[in-house]
Amino acid sequence: MQKGSSGASTRDHGLAALIRSLELHDALGPEERRRLEEMPMRVVRFAHGQDIVREGRKTNECGLLLEGFAGRAHFLENGKRQMTAVHIPGDFIDLHGLLLKILDHSVVGLGQSSVAFVPHEDMRRLTENYPHLARVLWLSTLIDAAISRAWIVCLGRRSAEQHLGHLVCELYTRLHAVGLIDGDSFAFPVSQTEVGDMLGLSTVHVNRTLQNLRATGFLAWDNQVVTVRDFGALAKLAGFDPIYLNLFREPR
Amino acid sequence: MQKGSSGASTRDHGLAALIRSLELHDALGPEERRRLEEMPMRVVRFAHGQDIVREGRKTNECGLLLEGFAGRAHFLENGKRQMTAVHIPGDFIDLHGLLLKILDHSVVGLGQSSVAFVPHEDMRRLTENYPHLARVLWLSTLIDAAISRAWIVCLGRRSAEQHLGHLVCELYTRLHAVGLIDGDSFAFPVSQTEVGDMLGLSTVHVNRTLQNLRATGFLAWDNQVVTVRDFGALAKLAGFDPIYLNLFREPR
DNA sequence: CGGCGCGTTGATTACTGTCAAACGGTGTGG
């Protein structure tokens, strides 16, 4: 873990990502926005694979992902690993730690990432004084939960091809919503082994499944860059319906 | 759906279940408890398999499960079904609907159940005026999310035997925490097909997996009654660690 | 040059789904 030499620009950039991310679901008032901007935060950069938050630890800060990706990783007795979520810039990676106290999983960096840590007491004060902001933050954890349910459905009842396609659709849609899609592609700095940990598949099978998907022509995935050639067709193949991401503004 | 002829006793009983359930994680103040008890609610009974909340519907009430079980059910294009959670008495079954507005899944009754519906505006007022109570309610949705993550881990990386064992451990632990375990067993009024929809398995495979588990002697499961003969051994087999259920009181 | 991580391929094994059928209990109609 390296202390962030990154100055105010990373901070401002990340804050903008958070606010944009929250405002996907409901507009914030100027006062709410100002309070968020005033939050004290400590920016830290992480290399690929580093633990951002470690399982079982009592935390006293919330991590806000500024750049890069992060995954929630659960480790089993037998050494296997299962990821349960992927976070993108603007996401709180452990907002649930604010109330859960002890986390049952780690959060690891995917690619180079930077995270702003905000003390729990500041978050707490914010939620106590600004009930609407508290609801929007609550909502963001509810959407995380909705994404978890979608993962359960994919794991339980979809084919490997559908599941991998669904993951791409999910990431594409979420990244697109916060303006992080470049043309029709995005960098996704993870190995096929790590994709396997997201989908609950072996590395070998991820490789073969990916080949099948590439053969459809709906997407390309090379050198850790994913290109969605035909989103509609991919979404149909994967049974992806973005409704669960709640990407519409509405008073909450 | 039948209107509840059930009088005040069902209501009081269910309210007690809610408060006991919330107080598993943090004590409530007398004022908070009183406010909860004053909530207007409409009690409705459901038969097995009935929809309690229907997918895609805009709701204006939250359902609080008073008696019986309920499952969150997602339906796929091909007619398959995957359940993503099981609720027990004292749980809000769609508290997330308060902020999500549109639900991406249905909630179906498992066994005969009764549900108290509370208008969103009352819930909203409660959370605005009582920030601590809001946090405890938020926490309850975070624990639901933690349970979802555990399901993902089971689906992705555990054997069918472990997964089924984990489900039994989860239910046993949660029911025990609210005093709903009778001796060392509990009624679980679902068919093996429905268990399959929880575990992402076919009915036939549920049957065979269950036989394997019965053969260990750690549990019995007959006539929809589950008996846990050796919880420690079952938990070890299933890799079950109750930490994620947050069953300890702490200021939140 | 040699080691290493990652992607890829082939062969084999294990797990799980599907199809089909039988069994037992329950409720209904004759």
Next chain:
DNA sequence: CCACACCGTTTGACAGTAATCAACGCGCCG
């Protein structure tokens, strides 16, 4: 009271999916 249909459980045979084991190629870096 019995015949029958229905539902859930159970069993067997078979097919399909995914894990495992092993090996190879390629690019990168010391």
